[in-house]
Amino acid sequence: MEQRGWRLFAMKTLDRTAAAIGLLAISPLLAAIAIAIRATMGSPVLFRQTRAGFRGIPFEVMKFRTMLGTRDRAGNLMPDGQRMTRLGTLLRSSSLDELPQLFNVLRGEMSLVGPRPLLTLYLPLYNAEQARRHDVLPGITGWAQINGRNALQWEERFALDVWYVDHFSLPLYLKILALTPISVLRRRGVSHEGHATMPYFMGTPPSGSVTARPSEPGNHLELEGP
Numbered sequence: 001m002e003q004r005g006w007r008l009f010a011m012k013t014l015d016r017t018a019a020a021i022g023l024l025a026i027s028p029l030l031a032a033i034a035i036a037i038r039a040t041m042g043s044p045v046l047f048r049q050t051r052a053g054f055r056g057i058p059f060e061v062m063k064f065r066t067m068l069g070t071r072d073r074a075g076n077l078m079p080d081g082q083r084m085t086r087l088g089t090l091l092r093s094s095s096l097d098e099l100p101q102l103f104n105v106l107r108g109e110m111s112l113v114g115p116r117p118l119l120t121l122y123l124p125l126y127n128a129e130q131a132r133r134h135d136v137l138p139g140i141t142g143w144a145q146i147n148g149r150n151a152l153q154w155e156e157r158f159a160l161d162v163w164y165v166d167h168f169s170l171p172l173y174l175k176i177l178a179l180t181p182i183s184v185l186r187r188r189g190v191s192h193e194g195h196a197t198m199p200y201f202m203g204t205p206p207s208g209s210v211t212a213r214p215s216e217p218g219n220h221l222e223l224e225g226p
Contacts, residue, residue, distance in 0.1 A: 003054070003136045003168070011137065012108050019105035019112070030099060033091070037065055040087050046100055051117035056134045058120050059109040062100040066091050095184045101140045113176045114139025115161035118201070125203040126158075133161035136168060141180040143172075149183070154201045 003011055023030075034045045047065045050058050066088030070078045077083065084092075091097040104110040110117065117138035126133075144152060144160035152160070164172070 008137075011111060015105045015111045015137075016108070019102045023102050023106070026099065029096075033064055033096060033099070036087055041065060041068055041085060047097075050120055051138070052120045052123055052134065053109055053117055054134060054137045056120075056123055056131075059104070059117075061110075061117055062103055064091055064097040064100060066097050098140055105140070109137075111137035111139045113141055113173045115142050115164065116145065122201050125201060127204055129162060130158040130204065132165055133158060135165050141176060141183075143176060146176055146179045146183045155204060 037045045045065055047063045047067075048060050049063075051061045053059045066085065067080065067083040068085060070083050072078055088097075101110055105112060114137045115133040123131075142161065143164040144157045147160055148156065
């Protein structure tokens with residue numbers, strides 16, 4: 001069901017309170033990561049990208065930077081796998097790169113739990129059922145993230161997102177939060193098979209199979225969550 005009215009207010013209040021406490025608790029860790037990124041990759045420390053949020057409204061998501069800005073002779077960014085650093089790999093596999101999104105939670109743009117916010121260019125590619133993933137706030141972690149993460153096919157991932165929308169409750173929200181550290185420690189599904197991040201979603205044909213193509217040079221998708 002769509003989050004609205006008192007449900008949306010209550011969720012944002014819970015999220016913002018938890019995010020504020022979390023940011024205070026991990027501020028030394030955030031500072032240490034920022035210093036390490038600045039020392040090994042230079043500026044900027046944060047990666048910012050426009051994503052589709054609640055009801056498809058665009059917002060700027062924040063993550064710690066994990067890739068170099070290496071370009072080929074033509075001036076195009078190199079493929080993701082060639083730009084990933086050792087520190088970036090560590091941040092991704094441990095999901096520490098997602099921590100700046102707590103500021104997105106404080107701003108009311110995200111929840112701690114919900115479907116991961118994806119690129120705005122996907123909005124016209126969703127079918128009616130898949131588009132329902134935007135009926136709730138996007139999250140730092142979610143039902144799909146603890147059930148396969150980026151190892152899932154796009155259609156599987158969207159089905160899990162919509163299942164969360166239909167079964168949203170406080171117990172489920174707390175369950176996902178409790179299971180997320182286990183998922184992170186297992187470090188499964190950090191990337192899709194054969195890719196440094198994820199292939200593009202190209203829409204779902206009538207047959208039900210998802211069409212995707214590999215990331216191209218310069219396509220810094222940064223799609224994964226914990």
